[in-house]
Every structure is written in C-alpha cells, then in structure tokens.
Amino acid sequence: MKKLMLGNDAFARGLFEAGCTVVSSYPGTPSTEITEAVAKYEEVYAEWAPNEKVALEVALGASIAGARAFCGMKHVGLNVAADPLYTASYTGVNAGLVIAVADDPGMHSSQNEQDSRHHAIASKIPMVEPSDSQECREFVKQAFELSEKYDTPVIVRMSTRVAHSQSGIDLGMRNNIELKPYKKDAGKFVMVPANARKRHYDVEERMQNIKEDYKFNSIFNKVEKKATVAGIITSGIAYQYAKEVFGDEVSFLKLGLVNPLPDQLLIDFASNYDEVYVIEELDGIIEDRCKALGLNVKGKEIFGCIGELSQSIIAEKLKGIVNKVKSFDEDVPVRPPVMCAGCPHRGLFYSLSKIGATVMGDIGCYTLGASAPLNAMDATICMGASISSLHGFNKARGEEAEKKTVAVIGDSTFMHSGMTGLVNIAYNATNSTVIILDNSITGMTGHQQNPTTGYNLKGDVAAKVNLEELCKALGIKRVRVVDPYNMAQTEKAIREELEVKEPSVIISRRPCALLKYVKHAPAxxxxxxxxxxxxxxxxxxxxxxxxxxxxxxxxxxxxxxxxxxxxxxxxxxxxxxx
Amino acid sequence: MAVEVKSVMIVGVGGQGSLLASRILGNVLMEQGYDVKVSEVHGMSQRGGSVVTYVKYGEKVYSPVIEKGEADAIIAFEQLEAARYVPYLKENGHLIVSTQKIDPMPVITGAMKYPEDIIGKLKAKDIDVIAVDALSLAEEAGNPKSSNVVLMGVLSKRLGFEREVWINALKQCVPEKFLELNMKAFELGESVAEA
CATH class of the missing domain: 3.30.70.20 (Alpha-Beta Plaits)
Structure with a gap:
C-alpha cells in the first residue's frame, strides 16, 4: 500500500533515497518540513544555517567536496541566497546539488507572492516542478541525476499546496552513493573574471543541451493526448486543478521541467488544437514563452497573475460553471491569527502601544503586533529590515524620531540578517533603540532551533550565541535585558533607552509559551x-x-x-x- | 466529465487539533484503498486563526483543495467556523458541529458581535446539522484537547467504515501515552452519534 505523505516529507524521502548526505537550510513556510523530515534519517547530516545564503554556500561546499547535497528555503529566502545561486550556476557541481524553493501563491504565510521561476531563468539553472507527493519524491531523485549529468545545481520548485498536501507515495531503498573524489579545479571553482568568462560559455551550452535532450516527452514533461479540439499546457499544482475540471475532455501537456522550457514540445502540442490554454499560477512564464514562439495561446488574460488558482476558478472561467452555495445570512466576524495566550511578545507590544512608539517591524510571530488591538507596528518588509530601516528613518528625521522610534526583531531573525544592520547603527551612528524579542526559538515556522537556543537541528547541545556579548562586540555599549511579563519594567526600559543619546539594545527575554519545557501557571x-x-x-x-x-x-x-x-x-x- | 470524489472539510481555530483529525481520517481512507489527498495550512494561519484542512478521496483525486459548494461533509470544531464555511457545503451535505464557542479578536475588542443561535439558524436553512458538545465529552475523556477525536468518533458513524480501521488510524497518529485518553474520546463521540 502507498504511504500517505506530506509533499515536504515525500521530498525528504526522495533526498534520502537519492543518497543525499549533507543538508543545510533555513526554515520558512511552506518549505520547513523538508529539512525537519530529512534530519530524522541517520544517514543524512542536516543543519539549520543562520540564513539561506549561508545554507546554500554550505550545500555548494559539500557538493564541491563530492557529496550529494541539498538546501531548502521559501521563495523570499532565495532572494537572500541569490548571490551564491547565480555564481553556483557558473561553477556547476562535483556531486549533485539540489535546491528547494517553496513559493506561496495566495500568501498564506508570506510578505509577497513572487514567482521563483524568474530566479531559475535569470540564474540559468534548471528547475523542475512536482505536482503531488509522489512526484516530489521522484523529481528530487531525478534532479540529482540532472545535476550530475549536466554539471549544474537544480532547483525544485514547490508551492504551498504541493508542500502541505498529503497524498500516497511508494517508498524505495536508499541509494548509498560513495563520496566523489575531490580534485582541485580552479578554472571551474575560482570565479575570477578570467575563469568566469569561460564558464559562462559552459552555462549557455549546458542549457542548450538540456533543451535539446528534453525536447520531447520525458520523465518530466508529459503529453496526455486525446481526440479533442482544445489543449491545456500546465505545470505543478495548476495541473491538478485543471485535471479535476476537465479529466479526459481535453488534451494536456504537463510540464515538470519548467526551466528550460521545451520549445519543440510546446510547438508540437499547440499546433494540434484549435484552442490552447496555458494554466499556470502567478506569472505567465510558460505563456510568454509560447507567444515568443509564435503560438496562439490564452492564459493570463483569463486567469490573471494574482493569488492561487483552483478548480472552481478554472471551471468558472473556461466552462461558466458556478456551484450553488448555501450561506449564513449574518456577518461572520473574521478570525485573524493572533499572538497565543501567554505569548511573551504581548507585554512588550502593549508597552510600545502605550508609549505610542513608531515601530519598525520584522518577520516572525511578532509581526502579529501590527493587529488590533495592539496596532503597534509601522513597517514590515523582509528579514532584518527592522534594524536597517530604523537607522534610515532616524537619519531622515533626526532626534525627534530617535526619541520615539524602535526596531523589533526576533532572536532567529536577528541571527539571520539583523546583525549587519546593528553594526551599521554603531558604525554610522544613530541613537537608535533596537529591541530583540528573544523567545529562545524560531517561532512562526513551528519551533526550529537557531544559534541562540543552545541546540541544533538534530536536538544535540550546541554552541550558544550570547546575545548581550554579541551586541556589545558589534559596537553597542548599552545592552539591557527585560522580562516582557513585567510590563512596568519593560515600559520603563523602553522610555529610558529612547531618551539616551547613544545606540542601545533591549533584549526582551522570555521563552515561547508553546515550548514543551515551559511550565505554565494555573489558569x-x-x-x-x-x-x-x-x-x-x-x-x-x-x-x-x-x-x-x-x-x-x-x-x-x-x-x-x-x-x-x-x-x-x-x-x-x-x-x-x- | 469531471471526476467523482468525496470531500470532507475540517474547520476550526488554530490550536484545536484539526491537523491531527485530518491525518486520522486520511489514514482511515488510505486503509480503505482510496486515492486520498489531505491539504493542510501551516504557519501564520495557525496562530489562533481560522484553520481549514481538506480531505478528499475517491478512485482518483486531483485537486487537494475543496471549493465552495463541494464538501460532502464539514466538521466544524467551533460554531462561528461552521457559519463561516457553510458555503463550502454541497447540496444535501452534512454539517457536524461542536457547540464550543471561541471569540475571535474582533469580538473580543468589541468591533463585531458573535452571532446568536448559529446552530438554530443553520438548521433553518434546511441543512443536516449534527450538533455535539464535544468539549464536555473531551473533558469527560480526560482532556479538553481531545475534542478533535470526539468529533472523529461522531464522523466514523456517518462514514460507516469498519471500527477497527479507525482504531488502527488512531494508533498510528496519536502518541502512545495519549492513546487511552483518545480511545475514550473516540468512544464518547461514537456513542453520541448513535444516540
């Protein structure tokens, strides 16, 4: 019997079976469970890196050393890892290197809904896209083969519905792969201009070769041909939605290799039908390629490029079918996510709200401080932006701003990309007040360890960063710790630090109330x-x-x-x- | 022709255990030999927000999500969530609802009111509503958090698969130290469904 498995767990199974031995990732919904699940296999070394750039460089290092390696992240994480990504395209690999990037159409848990296929195209790295758990496992294994055959990293594009849906998969055995020999090859791995110029030719040739080798039906790209007047070109989860609506009523070209796109296959397929629709979530990348090839297809003019697709959107737009619905006749109050009962962030945000502070926010559970009734956040952009944008805000508005503006950032986010912003505050001198919300865990993604917690991904005791000493070493002389459950003390500390004419850090320290070791008082x-x-x-x-x-x-x-x-x-x- | 599949939605408030319930149901359906897809939402939406999971089964399931007018059954862990998701119910679908009420933040802050007599109003819409005081039964079983399993007990009587399959799924999905408690919760759910 097949085993019911989350897409992310099936992905991890694929990593295990493919003989992957080194994993380095940074958590981010909806990618996190891949790395958590693969860490449970003894044969695989797995770690949480401080951020995605570090993680990808670790994985690339392992690949150069001769081990099959993996790095996972969410879509915005790939922006952080873009620097090594674009040059890893030039160096290529020694043993296979697979990167997972999980997009979040509909923004269930993200700050934007960027389409990561753009990164694959721009970095000239092959990208495959599974549409269910079984394909997650298969495509990961195939991605390693692709990586080694064509000397390139390979990106596997996940999306929320594939990552967080369970469906049946077959389990296979692990292919224990020997470490490949490491041989010094400066021309390939030292990307100084003279070497990189040569490698760019290799990159272009590689992508042409893949295009040529995958120009027909393949393990990734499949034609489901029926005697119909209409054809649908689709990929990933959009295939499942379209298939649910049309079944065998139309012919399908399902693309699993989404970069490079198979030009010849697109032309061959589209020329068979009177009407051809391209159904893809987010941007019209397949559609644009079809149009560049002179094919008469329709897509984004019908479906748009915002949010998730679904079977009912497709049924309505292409068949005019709308389901009958019953409804509750009164207004149903919305139920937005909230800070949990006992959340240590609550006392801190109430104090900020009471003070009337301007708050530059960051990415984590504490972003919920923006919601009513606390309403204590002015801006949230990306990981680490709270601290750097606070400095800019204060430079623009001067002392008046310094006396009422703070940055709030969690412990994990601070380790990810807050430290450099803090160095900038010390170095370029604003009297900024930064509050580190140290709840001793990476909270929002579901409790992952980080360098401040004293444990690693495998659950072993690890070196623990001392935040007070770190902030001092970065050039901040005023560092103090408060307990956010004590609101009077917290409010007093914030008021004092806003007043002083030098940069300061307040560490608001109290473990997440959901942590298993936290003992709760009676209700x-x-x-x-x-x-x-x-x-x-x-x-x-x-x-x-x-x-x-x-x-x-x-x-x-x-x-x-x-x-x-x-x-x-x-x-x-x-x-x-x- | 569109593919015939059965759809069950589990809706509740983050922290109520709808994920576990959907996994138990998913395992039961796999055991019955169906093609199964279970779709969950993690992350931001779990923090006390409205949480939805979809369970679909049949000979072949494509889309993992359930859309308006498609659910054969909705299991609501909370009354307001039943009202919120009733548009997803199919004509002649069943609505199993726990009578528990949890005020959402706009009600707590006084910006909106919690509607009165939700269950009565839904019944008046000619919907098959099965209301269960799952929270009290869960407390009777020994832990208020087991109301998810109480509701699975109720559902088991509606779906009519063999009892042993449900018990096996419980054993697979629940940590051993909580198994006895959850078995009790499941039995209490079964007994009110029969009553």
Missing part, C-alpha cells in the same frame, strides 16, 4: 464581584479573555497564567486559579 479566574466591566484587560488582545454577561471571562482551556491581564486590572479582580 487565572475573574472575581465577578470585583470586576467593574472596565474592559482594560481586553486591551492586551489575549485570545483567552472575552466578555460574558458583561464581566471579563477567562477561558481556562487557553489561559496559561502569564499574569499580563492582572497587571492591567486596577481592581484586583483577576487572580487565583480556576
């Missing part, structure tokens, strides 16, 4: 006789507190007894255990 209870219904406790936006029969009510299934609401209550109405 708190409201004394209805003391509660004056003033609703002060609602201002902290705790999901465990609501109003029942005009009095504050604490949901004992959620409350972890953090005590933040007790600090809010002037009438001493919250206390004791339930």
């Amino acid at each position: 708190l209870k409201v004394d209805n006789d003391k509660c004056k219904s003033c609703k002060a406790c609602l201002k902290i936006g705790c999901p465990a507190i609501s109003i029942r029969d005009s009095k504050a009510f604490i949901d004992h299934t959620q409350c972890v007894g953090c005590g933040i609401c007790q600090e809010m209550c002037k009438f001493d109405a919250i206390g004791g255990k339930q």
Whole structure:
C-alpha cells in the first residue's frame, strides 16, 4: 500500500533515497518540513544555517567536496541566497546539488507572492516542478541525476499546496552513493573574471543541451493526448486543478521541467488544437514563452497573475460553471491569527502601544503586533529590515524620531540578517533603540532551533550565541535585558533607552509559551464581584479573555497564567486559579 | 466529465487539533484503498486563526483543495467556523458541529458581535446539522484537547467504515501515552452519534 505523505516529507524521502548526505537550510513556510523530515534519517547530516545564503554556500561546499547535497528555503529566502545561486550556476557541481524553493501563491504565510521561476531563468539553472507527493519524491531523485549529468545545481520548485498536501507515495531503498573524489579545479571553482568568462560559455551550452535532450516527452514533461479540439499546457499544482475540471475532455501537456522550457514540445502540442490554454499560477512564464514562439495561446488574460488558482476558478472561467452555495445570512466576524495566550511578545507590544512608539517591524510571530488591538507596528518588509530601516528613518528625521522610534526583531531573525544592520547603527551612528524579542526559538515556522537556543537541528547541545556579548562586540555599549511579563519594567526600559543619546539594545527575554519545557501557571479566574466591566484587560488582545454577561471571562482551556491581564486590572479582580 | 470524489472539510481555530483529525481520517481512507489527498495550512494561519484542512478521496483525486459548494461533509470544531464555511457545503451535505464557542479578536475588542443561535439558524436553512458538545465529552475523556477525536468518533458513524480501521488510524497518529485518553474520546463521540 502507498504511504500517505506530506509533499515536504515525500521530498525528504526522495533526498534520502537519492543518497543525499549533507543538508543545510533555513526554515520558512511552506518549505520547513523538508529539512525537519530529512534530519530524522541517520544517514543524512542536516543543519539549520543562520540564513539561506549561508545554507546554500554550505550545500555548494559539500557538493564541491563530492557529496550529494541539498538546501531548502521559501521563495523570499532565495532572494537572500541569490548571490551564491547565480555564481553556483557558473561553477556547476562535483556531486549533485539540489535546491528547494517553496513559493506561496495566495500568501498564506508570506510578505509577497513572487514567482521563483524568474530566479531559475535569470540564474540559468534548471528547475523542475512536482505536482503531488509522489512526484516530489521522484523529481528530487531525478534532479540529482540532472545535476550530475549536466554539471549544474537544480532547483525544485514547490508551492504551498504541493508542500502541505498529503497524498500516497511508494517508498524505495536508499541509494548509498560513495563520496566523489575531490580534485582541485580552479578554472571551474575560482570565479575570477578570467575563469568566469569561460564558464559562462559552459552555462549557455549546458542549457542548450538540456533543451535539446528534453525536447520531447520525458520523465518530466508529459503529453496526455486525446481526440479533442482544445489543449491545456500546465505545470505543478495548476495541473491538478485543471485535471479535476476537465479529466479526459481535453488534451494536456504537463510540464515538470519548467526551466528550460521545451520549445519543440510546446510547438508540437499547440499546433494540434484549435484552442490552447496555458494554466499556470502567478506569472505567465510558460505563456510568454509560447507567444515568443509564435503560438496562439490564452492564459493570463483569463486567469490573471494574482493569488492561487483552483478548480472552481478554472471551471468558472473556461466552462461558466458556478456551484450553488448555501450561506449564513449574518456577518461572520473574521478570525485573524493572533499572538497565543501567554505569548511573551504581548507585554512588550502593549508597552510600545502605550508609549505610542513608531515601530519598525520584522518577520516572525511578532509581526502579529501590527493587529488590533495592539496596532503597534509601522513597517514590515523582509528579514532584518527592522534594524536597517530604523537607522534610515532616524537619519531622515533626526532626534525627534530617535526619541520615539524602535526596531523589533526576533532572536532567529536577528541571527539571520539583523546583525549587519546593528553594526551599521554603531558604525554610522544613530541613537537608535533596537529591541530583540528573544523567545529562545524560531517561532512562526513551528519551533526550529537557531544559534541562540543552545541546540541544533538534530536536538544535540550546541554552541550558544550570547546575545548581550554579541551586541556589545558589534559596537553597542548599552545592552539591557527585560522580562516582557513585567510590563512596568519593560515600559520603563523602553522610555529610558529612547531618551539616551547613544545606540542601545533591549533584549526582551522570555521563552515561547508553546515550548514543551515551559511550565505554565494555573489558569487565572475573574472575581465577578470585583470586576467593574472596565474592559482594560481586553486591551492586551489575549485570545483567552472575552466578555460574558458583561464581566471579563477567562477561558481556562487557553489561559496559561502569564499574569499580563492582572497587571492591567486596577481592581484586583483577576487572580487565583480556576 | 469531471471526476467523482468525496470531500470532507475540517474547520476550526488554530490550536484545536484539526491537523491531527485530518491525518486520522486520511489514514482511515488510505486503509480503505482510496486515492486520498489531505491539504493542510501551516504557519501564520495557525496562530489562533481560522484553520481549514481538506480531505478528499475517491478512485482518483486531483485537486487537494475543496471549493465552495463541494464538501460532502464539514466538521466544524467551533460554531462561528461552521457559519463561516457553510458555503463550502454541497447540496444535501452534512454539517457536524461542536457547540464550543471561541471569540475571535474582533469580538473580543468589541468591533463585531458573535452571532446568536448559529446552530438554530443553520438548521433553518434546511441543512443536516449534527450538533455535539464535544468539549464536555473531551473533558469527560480526560482532556479538553481531545475534542478533535470526539468529533472523529461522531464522523466514523456517518462514514460507516469498519471500527477497527479507525482504531488502527488512531494508533498510528496519536502518541502512545495519549492513546487511552483518545480511545475514550473516540468512544464518547461514537456513542453520541448513535444516540
């Protein structure tokens, strides 16, 4: 029987079976589980690197050394790793190098919905795209073959629905591959201009060779030919949506190799049908290639390039079918994600909101500080941008801004790309106040270890970065630590650091309330006789507190007894255990 | 002709355990020999937000997602989520709903009101609603977090596969130290479905 497996887990299985031995990644939804799952195989060394650039360089180093290597990340992570990526295209590999990039159409958990195929095209690196778990496993194994045959890194493009859907896969045995010999080859791996100029020819030749070798039906690209008037060209999850709508009613060209695109196959397929539709999520990359080849196809003019596709979008646009629906007649309040009950970020953000600070935010659970009722965030761009943009904000507006503007950044994000921004603050001198939210874990992606936690991906004890010493070494003299559960202390510290005429770092330290080792206090209870219904406790936006029969009510299934609401209550109405 | 598949949606609030429920159901369906796809959402949306998982099965399943008007059954872990996702129910679909209520942030801040008598209003729409006090049953089983398994017990009586298959799936998906508790929760779900 097939085994039901998440796309990401099947990907990891493919890595294992392909004989991959070195893995270095940085977590990012929806890519994280690939690396978590592959770390469970004893035969594979796997680590969390501080960021994607480091991770890709580690994997490339392993490939040069002769080991099949892998590096995984989300779409925006590939921007961070773009520097090594574009030159790894020139060096090529020794043993196979496979890179996973997980796009997030619809932005379930991301700050943009960039289409990573552009990176593959621009860096001239082959890219394959699976459409279900079985293909994840197969394509990964094929990607290693492709990588070694054509001397190139290979990118496997995932998307949220492929990564986070489970479907059945067959399991295979591991192919234990010997370490390839390492031989010094400066012309190939030392990318100084004289060598790189030569390698560029190799890159162009390689891509032409792949185009030629994959110009017909192949392991990646498949024609499902029926006697029909219409044909659909598609790839990845869009194939599954289109197939659900049309079944065998139309012919399909399903592309698994999305860079380079098989020109001859596109021409051969499209010329058979009166109508040809290109169905692809996000940008019209396949469609543009078809049009450049002079083919009469339709795509983005029908489907647009924003958000996810689905079977009902395709059914509506191409068949005019809309399902009948029942509905609830009243407004249903939205349920946005919120900081968990007991979240250490809550007290810090309430303090910032109370002070009326301008807050340059960053990427992590704490981005939820932007939501009502805290509303304590002014900007969120990308990993690490809080600190560097704070410096720019303060340079532009001077002392007036320095006295009320802060950056907030998590421990993992600080290690990822916050440190360089902090060096810049010290070096180029603004009196900036940076708050590091140290919850001792990478939270939003589901609890991954990082260099500040003292453990590695395999769960072993590891060297632990001392954030206080690190900030001092980077040139910040004023570094202090607060407990965000103590809001009075936290507020006082922020006010003081905003006032001082030198850069400072506040480390707001308290482990994530969801960590298994964190012991929770008993749930708190409201004394209805003391509660004056003033609703002060609602201002902290705790999901465990609501109003029942005009009095504050604490949901004992959620409350972890953090005590933040007790600090809010002037009438001493919250206390004791339930 | 479009491909015939059965679709079950599991909706709830982040942290209620809808992922585990969908995995139990997915394993049951695999055991029955179906082609199965289970689609989950991780990350940002899990933090106390509205969470949806899709389970689809049949001879051949293509799309892993369920769209409006397609669900043969919806299992809602919370009343407001039942109201939110009822447009996804197919004509003659079944709605199994836990009577638990969890206020979302706009209700907590007073910006919006939690609708009254959601279950009554849904029944008035001629929808087959099976309301279950899953939270109390889960507490009876020993842990409020097991209400997901209580609801799987209810569903098992609707889908009608052999009991042993469900028990095997539970054993596969639940850590051993919580197995006894979850077996109790499952049984309590079965018993209210029969009542």
